[in-house]
Amino acid sequence: MNINQSFKQKLIDIVGSDYVIVDKQDMIVYESDGTHDKGMPDYVTLPGSVEEVSKLVILANDYGIPIIARGSGTGLSGGAVPISGGLIISVNRMNKILNIDPEKATAVLEAGVINLEISKKASEYGLFYAPDPSSQQACSIGGNVAENSGGPHCLAYGVTTNHILAIEVVLPTGEITWFGEMNKESSGIDFRGLFIGSEGTFGICTKVVVKLLKQPEEVQTFLIAFNNINDAANATTSIIGSGIIPSAIEMMDRTASKAAEEGTNAGIPENSDTVLLIEIEGFKEDIKEQELLIKDIVNEFDPIEIKLAANTKERDLFWKARKGVLGALGRIAPNYFLVDGTVPRTKLSFVLSEVNKLAKKYGLIVANVLHAGDGNLHPCIIFDQQTPGDTQKALSLGGDILKVCVENGGVLSGEHGIGYEKKEYMPLLFSENDINYMKEMKNIFDSKNNFNPGKIFPEMSDTIEQPK
């Protein structure tokens, strides 16, 4: 028996033959995540328990085979892409909600639980799980932990790390351990916090204990159409400046909102340029007051239309338009490269106009989708991989946009992680020293660099002007 075969047989011994995939033609579906990056794995496994995960990790260590953890594969930085082969450990079968404690408002979940399922189940107790990535109907809580994901409502509630009490992880040695504490904020060194956002490079998360929140008494959702992006950006700044903290302020420019409307018929007016989706929640009386205040502020910016969701159904439709907008870009072209820069909110208008100038220069379409409330912009560069040279052009434009973000006091990633796609941009923001500190940290967890190799850290540490 050669190494491949004996390794394969041992994989089967651990998880069963139904859950090991080695056929090259089959494994093609595990080549990429939500991006257009590709890398062929050597083996794919779908373990059913933490013990199986641990055994797989020990086995892969013995054979020196790299491990790539995978959730639902919706990542937008190529994080789950096995760029240099290896063993994919996909946690999708571990998808049980193990316990919901309505008294303590916590839930214990397996890592493969789909984000949206948490709130669905918790709603039976009048509770919900706050971080709501737009991909929440598909992404896993394990993936959310690995990416420290955000979402529209994180403006008011904070991102994933603010809602995780404890995690069970399988370390690169195969050891199973818990970080954090079940019932309260951790004391001592916060390994939980360290692991969250480590993008699958520190180990595999197998269980998650999350905090749940009480559903608000009243929710109101606005869909507001503006004549131009500046008015929308200035309205956002004014609303937040007035002291109101909406639970979400989302923005879509003309290209994005047209695609979203086509897919949903949410009621975005034909002549609209930029759309804001604003949500407020709280006690009934407060909401009424805030509603009037927001209308007053918005009216100063000459809106085309202010729509209020008449009922839950319409609210869901507004959100469907927003949350499906990236996917809806497929109506324009088959690929998009999503830049995930974050800038101070006051710089939004300026940065957006720079983005549009750059898009013109490169001759590519850019659709802008923003978590406007916290300055997280998502310029989506739309292109067609089939057109020679387009991919390269899109990547270069992406690099230039990130540079603009960093020059204006921003960061490289608001929520999607660095992964494979953004790693060459790291030197734009971090000095060689910074990157070396991060590498040392990685070394503590994974000294053999066996977990998700080739991610986060740039190939060369000297400054890279252009992306590869």
Place this chain on the structure above:
Amino acid sequence: MTIKSYIDNVKDEVYKCVHCGFCLTACPTYLVSGQELESPRGRITLMKATIESEIIPDSNTFAHWDRCIQCRACEPACPSGVNYGLLIEATKTGMNEVRSESFIYRYNLKIILNLLISKWFVNLNALIFRIYNKLKISQLINKVKLNKLLPKKINELEKMIPIINGFPLKSGNYPSDTNNNFKVMLFRGCVMPGIHGDNMRKTIYLLNHLGFDVEVLDNEVCCGSISSHNGDSDMTLKLAKTNIDNFLQNESKYLLISSAGCGTRIKEYNHLFNKNSSYYNKALLLKEKTMDIYEFLYNNLPFKPEGNINLTVSYQPACHLINTQKIIDPPVELLKMIPGIKYVELPSSNICCGAGGAYSITQPEWSKKVLNKKMTEFKSINADILTVSNPGCLIQLQNGIQESSISSDIMYVTDLLYNSYLKGEKNES
């Protein structure tokens, strides 16, 4: 032609997929397996890889496409608007082409498909099953423990023998007592008239009671969904043309359909023809005339049901009703009109039950996995009655209810409406 060339035909639609993964959790086969290969995105990726010659589809690849139930729940979940139905149909046609190079496969499939859609065969089967039901052979098999001796496959098939409700439905005119002169055609289809004759008669009673004259055409043929699901495009085309001609000739304003799968097929006949063909326009005319029974009842109800029914009722929608025809609220709203009913929502009711046309026969193992998940969810709500809107769902879920020894009843939404109207009528007289 190679399978690649068939998929190439729908290339533009394939490339609308941006790989976002939103469709994963809408897919019943993904939900029971956690496997990307058994998901819409996976199946589309395999198509894309075929177009780009990265793979040459083999029996393994075919298996992943075959496991698709064609419930099309991935379509409403997809923000990019990928018309998955078109993709899988083209792929299946290509697969059929490759497979029919094998003599045995070609003739077996042709014979089986032809049998499945021929009226005399369906009626003969219905008769045999009826006798089987009447003589309680199933219980006998269990009693003498024959089930322990029969091979597993035969046992599984035995369990799938449907319960026959009355004699087959005959074609002809079924006038109402009123002089409204509002006539509708009712489509019989292949499965329903033989197996669920009584249920169809209840639907006709309902329509008559509400003042509509009903005609069941003698010259209608199978809608073609069974042949198109299995990639036999010649047969599908032949059936479609016959139905288009016959239904358009009839003077009735509407063609009503009580089997959602047939409804989708007929409403999508235009997909089968080139835009320049005369049949393309005829197909669109027929589409305008075609309505699902629930869509029609909901929009044309002259008066409400009045008979009290004090039961807890839930509803499993037919995939082809919600995913392709987008008829979501009407059956539920009709149920809620019935006085006394306590309506409870079935969790994940938007997910398929695993029936999928001939899927329960061609993929028994996967069909079972999907059904088991559904039954677990149904048990959790403790309903007296599960209502459905399609014959395939009724047969599949009846099977599930029997297997898991639950005491709940299963029936069509129209059956329950019939009961309420009948009761109301009796109360009046």
